[in-house]
Each structure stands twice: as structure tokens, then as C-alpha cells.
Amino acid sequence: MSNERDxxxxxxxxxxxxxxxxxxxxxxSHEPLSFRxxxxxxxANEADLWMREHSEEVVERLARRGVTWVRTHFxxxxxxxxxxxxxxxxxxxxxxxxxxxxxxxxxxxxxxxxYETLLAEAPDMENWSCVNEEGQLVRIRYGHQxxxxxxxxxRDGWWTYLRKVLTVGIRTVEGxxxxxxxxxxxxxxxxxxxxxxxxxxxxxxxxxxxxxTRRDRERAVERFGFDVLDHVRPPVFNRFNPPVAYxxxxxxxxxxxxxxxxxxxxxxxxxxxxxxxxxxxEMMIEYNVYPPAGKNxxxxxxxxxxxxxxxxxxxxxxxxxxxxxxxxxxxxxxxVHGYKLGEAIGAEGxxxxxxxxxxxxxxxxxxxxxxxxRGHIVRIGRTDMIADGGFPEADAFIAFxxxxxxxxxxTRSAAEVGLVESAASRAFNSVDPYLAEILAMNxxxxxxxxxxxxxxxxSCAESRxxxxxxxxxxxxxxxxxxxxxxxxxxxxxxxxxxxxxxFDGWARRRPNSALAAMLGGAKGDAPPASALRGSFGKGxxxxxxxxxxxxxxxxxxxxxDGPNIRPDNWHVPANQRAFLNGIRWAGRRRLTLAVRGTAGxxxxxxxxxxxxxxxxxxxxxxxxxxxxxxxxVSGTVASARLFTPWRKRPKALRCAKSGKAIxxxxxxxxxxxxxxxx
Numbered sequence: 001m002s003n004e005r006d007x008x009x010x011x012x013x014x015x016x017x018x019x020x021x022x023x024x025x026x027x028x029s030h031e032p033l034s035f036r037x038x039x040x041x042x043x044a045n046e047a048d049l050w051m052r053e054h055s056e057e058v059v060e061r062l063a064r065r066g067v068t069w070v071r072t073h074f075x076x077x078x079x080x081x082x083x084x085x086x087x088x089x090x091x092x093x094x095x096x097x098x099x100x101x102x103x104x105x106x107x108x109x110x111x112x113x114x115y116e117t118l119l120a121e122a123p124d125m126e127n128w129s130c131v132n133e134e135g136q137l138v139r140i141r142y143g144h145q146x147x148x149x150x151x152x153x154x155r156d157g158w159w160t161y162l163r164k165v166l167t168v169g170i171r172t173v174e175g176x177x178x179x180x181x182x183x184x185x186x187x188x189x190x191x192x193x194x195x196x197x198x199x200x201x202x203x204x205x206x207x208x209x210x211x212x213t214r215r216d217r218e219r220a221v222e223r224f225g226f227d228v229l230d231h232v233r234p235p236v237f238n239r240f241n242p243p244v245a246y247x248x249x250x251x252x253x254x255x256x257x258x259x260x261x262x263x264x265x266x267x268x269x270x271x272x273x274x275x276x277x278x279x280x281x282e283m284m285i286e287y288n289v290y291p292p293a294g295k296n297x298x299x300x301x302x303x304x305x306x307x308x309x310x311x312x313x314x315x316x317x318x319x320x321x322x323x324x325x326x327x328x329x330x331x332x333x334x335x336v337h338g339y340k341l342g343e344a345i346g347a348e349g350x351x352x353x354x355x356x357x358x359x360x361x362x363x364x365x366x367x368x369x370x371x372x373x374r375g376h377i378v379r380i381g382r383t384d385m386i387a388d389g390g391f392p393e394a395d396a397f398i399a400f401x402x403x404x405x406x407x408x409x410x411t412r413s414a415a416e417v418g419l420v421e422s423a424a425s426r427a428f429n430s431v432d433p434y435l436a437e438i439l440a441m442n443x444x445x446x447x448x449x450x451x452x453x454x455x456x457x458x459s460c461a462e463s464r465x466x467x468x469x470x471x472x473x474x475x476x477x478x479x480x481x482x483x484x485x486x487x488x489x490x491x492x493x494x495x496x497x498x499x500x501x502x503f504d505g506w507a508r509r510r511p512n513s514a515l516a517a518m519l520g521g522a523k524g525d526a527p528p529a530s531a532l533r534g535s536f537g538k539g540x541x542x543x544x545x546x547x548x549x550x551x552x553x554x555x556x557x558x559x560x561d562g563p564n565i566r567p568d569n570w571h572v573p574a575n576q577r578a579f580l581n582g583i584r585w586a587g588r589r590r591l592t593l594a595v596r597g598t599a600g601x602x603x604x605x606x607x608x609x610x611x612x613x614x615x616x617x618x619x620x621x622x623x624x625x626x627x628x629x630x631x632x633v634s635g636t637v638a639s640a641r642l643f644t645p646w647r648k649r650p651k652a653l654r655c656a657k658s659g660k661a662i663x664x665x666x667x668x669x670x671x672x673x674x675x676x677x678x
Contacts, residue, residue, distance in 0.1 A: 154197045343413065435549070497546050653675065
């Protein structure tokens, strides 16, 4: 991260073929029997239950319900030797599943080592382990599982061993994918401070800020105030300065420490990707790496999802509000950010849970995953539970997905609004960009506006999107500002909120907005008190003072694991009308789709290869149907049909002229429906 976009990052792998051939309909029970016993969670008859999970009877029942993938145990971090009997059980289970047309994802431990047994196989294991600034071994934070150590991401020991593990999963067990868990750099304040990490951090700084020439030295001085980097150490915390105290990260060494930790994790992802794809290109790689949508993953865990996308096929989201719901008080819980981020960074889908407190909430969770996850119905329950007929609500959705591949397969987003997600803004401020993005997402979803996430601002000049939204996109480099200016000048619409564009790529406050030439010289010392609207070239821009939460926002300095925009703060913005009006005004004639309906209805828009427009409609209200639903489409419409999981045949919809557009009347949506427009 620098004042200009860092051009020295390693190049991403070339475009690869999809690994998910057909829909992923997944169940799973991934904990081995030994781990269930060690944690104290095993029941008295756990061995009998565990054996049944691996039986042919269970596999046959899963196949009959339409399951296409099973997630099962493979490697938990105890060591290949001590886990050999359970790995052999997995190998036989994989054969059974393959005989019945089911693929198998192998649960694999990425980020913890169980030293009680692994030390017997690898006596130098402690030399692979993360140590904090006091030299103490770092252990996992939950469940009093102090027997699980965290590996250092700089030293090679664990990663050399892990490649051996992955080779066994491919060549011996013959699985179809890996599911890697506990994926992070150890959370602050337990980041590794071993001598190798300290030396690697200095080398990282000197590579990014070389001092060979006068110009290089001037850049280092501008960044740090000096150009002697040999003795810089990683930032440390104490009871007067805990990590949670830093809502905004302005310290340049702390910013570079964030980049260093994110780069170490990215490098390990790249190594794993190269190793796995060399042995078996079609092997699926999934990581449980997604931080909550409202949490600063780069700062706390060294996780920059934008950097990791090229090296994964899927990721796991077990952290966003679940189960989903649109509450009467305007709180809007959903997992849409994870799905949108997955598509933005090149993942084929996202794995997440789909439970609920009651039948309607279960249907809502399944509707959301089917609509926003490109047709993949994932993590619908435990292996034995689904085999025994549990979660019967899933059957209608599985049957619907299998009966109508033409509504899901090989589609691309047709959203005309792009929601910008700035890596630098999110790394250097733990609250404002996260709260603004959640409010913006909820405003768009509740306003029935399909949208994408945009993670590369510099590419927006060629964007097909009619409008870009910058929610507190504070840190914008000069190159990114030039791209945004070119986008608007060529006809794009731009909607900015709060302090967007008032800081440079190093999070330094600018004397003027980065878009001052467009905005008419707006000053950078404070956002404007009232909304700005204007034209620039062929396009338009809107600047709102901010997106406001109806109940305000509580600062979370008391949280030991960092500020997080918790579910109670997931509101529809109080000024949603001004926000949506700004989008419509900025988009003008480039917006070709509008969906009407009551609050709680969300829309996902997709385009098929043969040109059909597919609209997924999800009603997030649990006890009230969405009413007066209609779609208004500019251009030619030949016909429109409505599909639902509870209707055997599609229903023809009424299409009528409405000015220069076509109005398609839907009426009522109880939970989930799909419109096919040709």
C-alpha cells in the first residue's frame, strides 16, 4: 500500500478453468473422532455415530437427496502418523462417495498444530510456531483448546509439512477438493515476533522503500521521516495501547506491518495453489478465511481478501449475521457481502451455513444462497442429519436447482451499480468504511437495486456499470483519482459519501479532495455539510455528507477482538431515499432496470450467455409477503416467465409498455422467485 498503487505485487495466476462442474449441493461433518474426544465433545456412543457417518447406507441416502459434495475430515493438525487410521477411513469413504457420483472435500488444518501428538512426528515443530513479543507460544483463542499452536507464516517448517499433507490428500486419499481451516496470520496482539519475522519485516521495508538513489531516499523520508530502516521493529501493544484502541491506523510502520502480514499470508496461498494445481489442476481449493463484513481483517488478522482471490476457488463464510432476516425496525441481516466479494475476486462460490430458527427462516436462508451464490446450495447440514431426512425444506430448493440449470449455469452479473471496496481505506480505518459499506449494501438491497462489488478502482474507467458508489472510500491514490475522473467524464455516474477521496493511499489527509477538479475545488479539511450534485464531462456526480444509522453507532473499544460492526448495527440507512435518489440521478439514462416492491425485497440480476435477463427476487421479511412487485426494463422484451421452487411450471407474466420501457407485473413474492426475461 503506497500513495500510488503498488505495481510490484506478484502477478496473479493466469485464468483457470472452473473446478465446479455443475451445482455444488454440499453437506458435511468434518471433525475426526480423535478431535471430538480431545475437546470433550464426544458423546458416550460417539464411535458408533462416527462409523455410521462413513457407511454406504448414508452415502446412498445423500445421493438420493441430490447431494453432489460431502465435506469430511482429513487432517486436523495432529500429524500424518497419528491420524493415519482416520485418514484411511476417509480414503475408503471417498471411494464410496465416488461410486455414487458424489465428490468429496477434504477438511484440512491450515493454521493450527496439535503439539501433543505432532511433536512425536516432528520434534522441531515448536520452531515452526508463532511466538508473541514476549516469546510465548501463541495458541488458538477459542474453546480452551490450548493444545493447538499457531504456525509462523515466515518460517518454512509448517508449510513444508503442509505440502506433504496436501500430497497425501491428492495421491492417496484422492479427494476432489480441500477445505482449509483456521486461516489467518495470528490475531493481534499475538502476531509473531520471532527473530525471523523481525528480520523479514526489515527486508520487506527495504524492498518497498529502497535507498539506492536520492529519489528513493526522499520517498523513504516522506514515508517514515527517515531513511535508515535496518532497526525498525514490528509495532507492539500494551495495556495503555491495546490493538482495539486504534480506530484509525495512521502510524506508517503499523500500516506497513499490516501490508507485511497480508503479504505473508498471500505468499503461502500462492505456494499452496501452485503445489495443488501442479498435482491435480481440477482439485478445488477452499479456505475458511473470510473475516466478518464489518471487521478490519487486514489489521487484526493479516487478511486482505482482495489479494487472496487468485489463489482460491471458494471460501467459507461462517461469520456474517445468520440466519438472515429483514426486521420491522429496519435491521437487515444477510450474507450478500460474502457472495459479492467472492464473485469480485474470482471465486466460483462461497460456502456458508443455511439454518434458521423456524421453517420460514430456513426457506429464507436457502433462497438467499440460491439467488446470490450462483446456484450453489452449500453447507445445508451434517452428513448424518441430511441422510436421515433432516432439513426437509432443502428438498424443494435442490429439486428446483437441478430442474432449471438454464436459470443458473454460466451467468454473469447484470448489475448496473458498482459498490467500491477500497483495500487501503478498509486496512487503515476499522470503523467508518465498514459501517458505510454495510449501510450502503442494506440501502441497495432494501431499495431493490442489484449491485456488484468493485475491488479495483483503476479499472473503473472502462466499467460497464452506470453508477459507482464510494461509501467512505477515504484512501484514494492519484492513479485511482485519475481513473474515477475519466469514468465520470466519459459518462459514468459517481455517488460518494462522507470522507471519500479526502485521503491519499497512505491515509494522509489531502489539502483538497482527490477529485477537486471534478467537484469544483471542494476542500479536504472537512466533508461538505450538504449534498453536492453536478455534471462533469458526459457524466454526473453526487456527494452525500454520509449514510446515517437510525440509532447511531457505538464505538467498540471494549471489544477484545477488535471493532466489529455487529448485527444490531446492520440497518437500512436513515437517509436511504436521498441515497437512492442520488444513484438514479447520477445514472440517468444508463440505468435500464428498476424493480418495485415493498421493503425487504432484494434483487440479484444475471445475464445468460444467450442474452436472457434473470432476476432473482428474495423476500427477507419472515411473516409478510412482498407486494406490488414489478420490474421495469428499458429495451425490447419478448416475454417474461416466473419460476418458484413450489410451482411445477413457470407462469407467464404480463408485459406492458410504460413510456419507453416495459413494465413486467409480478404481484406478490412470498419468499423466492426467479423472472426470466427474453
